[in-house]
Amino acid sequence: QQQVKQSPQSLIVQKGGISIINCAYENTAFDYFPWYQQFPGKGPALLIAIRPDVSEKKEGRFTISFNKSAKQFSLHIMDSQPGDSATYFCAATYTGFQKLVFGTGTRLLVSP
Amino acid sequence: GAGVSQTPSNKVTEKGKYVELRCDPISGHTALYWYRQSLGQGPEFLIYFQGTGAADDSGLPNDRFFAVRPEGSVSTLKIQRTERGDSAVYLCASRQGSTDTQYFGPGTRLTVL
Numbered sequence: 302q303q304q305v306k307q308s309p310q311s312l313i314v315q316k317g318g319i320s321i322i323n324c325a326y327e328n329t330a331f332d333y334f335p336w337y338q339q340f341p342g343k344g345p346a347l348l349i350a351i352r353p354d355v356s357e358k359k360e361g362r363f364t365i366s367f368n369k370s371a372k373q374f375s376l377h378i379m380d381s382q383p384g385d386s387a388t389y390f391c392a393a394t395y396t397g398f399q400k401l402v403f404g405t406g407t408r409l410l411v412s413p
Numbered sequence: 414g415a416g417v418s419q420t421p422s423n424k425v426t427e428k429g430k431y432v433e434l435r436c437d438p439i440s441g442h443t444a445l446y447w448y449r450q451s452l453g454q455g456p457e458f459l460i461y462f463q464g465t466g467a468a469d470d471s472g473l474p475n476d477r478f479f480a481v482r483p484e485g486s487v488s489t490l491k492i493q494r495t496e497r498g499d500s501a502v503y504l505c506a507s508r509q510g511s512t513d514t515q516y517f518g519p520g521t522r523l524t525v526l
Contacts (some may be wrong), residue, residue, distance in 0.1 A: 333513050
């Protein structure tokens with residue numbers, strides 16, 4: 302019940318295209334959903350996060366869409382660039398739980 | 414300001430040896446976490462400190478793993494009698510007060526031969 306399922310495992314997108322990564326969760330207590338970006342040899346870095354009181358959050362080229370009834374959320378990267386090539390992790394937690402539960406990651410490759 | 418730092422960046426040891434991994438959190442961050450990331454997987458929670466005390470150690474896989482944070486800042490993850498299955502990247506993260514964001518360090522890559 303604490304799992305977060307992430308898909309796809311890998312993704313290849315052409316430069317300028319839209320990258321879409323999906324996550325699903327079971328625990329309805331989760332109330333904070335961050336996305337992390339990780340480059341090889343580096344630690345994960347927070348990209349964008351959302352709480353379930355809104356259905357969408359946008360920061361620059363990055364958008365989170367959140368569907369509370371379906372218990373799903375997704376990351377959209379608009380105008381994808383080669384520099385976006387990295388592994389992306391969704392995660393979830395709730396107030397009082399503290400620890401992040403991560404998805405299995407999506408390796409994104411943006412071709413020039 | 415400086416981010417979360419971890420030392421060493423790489424550690425190679427032999428099966429059965431003892432290792433210590435160090436984490437320096439962002440100054441002023443009261444919450445500190447350890448996660449373990451195996452190849453091709455997402456980070457998995459090990460232990461969480463609030464101040465000096467371990468508030469949640471439910472992720473520690475067995476009693477060979479132990480962590481301390483004696484002064485509420487630097488933390489050390491200690492692994493006794495290392496096994497090949499302990500090989501992974503050990504990540505540390507810190508968080509300020511009542512905020513949500515966990516800031517991760519670059520990790521320590523542990524290889525047990």
